[in-house]
Amino acid sequence: MEVLNEVKFTMPSLSVNEGTARAFVSSFIVQADPTVEELSDIRTAVSEAVTNAIVHGYRGTEGKIELTVRLLSGREIYIRIKDSGCGIPDVKQAMEPLYTTSPEEERSGLGFSVMESFMDKLTVRSRVGRGTVVTMRKRLSVHGR
Ligand SMILES: Nc1ncnc2c1ncn2[C@@H]1O[C@H](COP(=O)(O)OP(=O)(O)O)[C@@H](O)[C@H]1O
Ligand SMILES: [Mg+2]
Numbered sequence: 001m002e003v004l005n006e007v008k009f010t011m012p013s014l015s016v017n018e019g020t021a022r023a024f025v026s027s028f029i030v031q032a033d034p035t036v037e038e039l040s041d042i043r044t045a046v047s048e049a050v051t052n053a054i055v056h057g058y059r060g061t062e063g064k065i066e067l068t069v070r071l072l073s074g075r076e077i078y079i080r081i082k083d084s085g086c087g088i089p090d091v092k093q094a095m096e097p098l099y100t101t102s103p104e105e106e107r108s109g110l111g112f113s114v115m116e117s118f119m120d121k122l123t124v125r126s127r128v129g130r131g132t133v134v135t136m137r138k139r140l141s142v143h144g145r
C-alpha cells in the first residue's frame with residue numbers, strides 16, 4: 001500500500017499528552033475527510049494506546065512516546081504508537097478482554113478490546129525491558145458530499 005502522507009511526533013509520557021496525541025492525529029486525518037464517527041473511533045483508539053504507554057509502559061517513570069500517522073492509498077489510516085518502557089511479558093494474555101495488571105487503579109482491562117473493535121487491524125509487538133509498539137489500521141468509508 002502506497003504511503004501518501006506521513007507525520008511523526010515524539011512526546012514525553014505526561015498524561016496531558018493523551019490529549020495532545022488525540023489532537024495531533026485528528027488534525028492529520030481530517031485531510032482524508034473521515035466521518036464524525038470514524039474520527040471519534042480513531043481518537044479513542046489512540047487515547048487507549050497512549051494511555052497504556054504512559055500508565056503501564058512507563059509506570060511512575062518518564063520516557064519517550066513516538067507517534068507515526070500515515071495516510072495510505074485506498075483511504076487507509078495507519079497509526080503506530082511506540083514506547084521504550086517495561087514491555088509486556090505475555091501479549092496474548094494482555095490483549096484478552098478484562099485482563100489488567102492494575103485492577104486497584106480501576107482500569108477496565110478493555111483498552112486493547114476497544115482498539116480492536118474501533119480499528120480494522122491491531123498489532124502489538126513487545127519485548128520485556130525494551131518497550132511496546134502498537135500499530136493500528138483503519139480504512140475510511142467512501143462517502144458522498
Ligand atoms: N504500552 C504498554 N506497556 C506495558 N504494558 C502494557 C502496555 N499496554 C498494555 N499493557 C499491559 O496490558 C494490560 C491490558 O491493557 P488494556 O487492555 O489497555 O487494559 P488496562 O489498561 O485497563 O489495564 C495492562 O494492564 C498492562 O499490563
Ligand atoms: Mg489501557
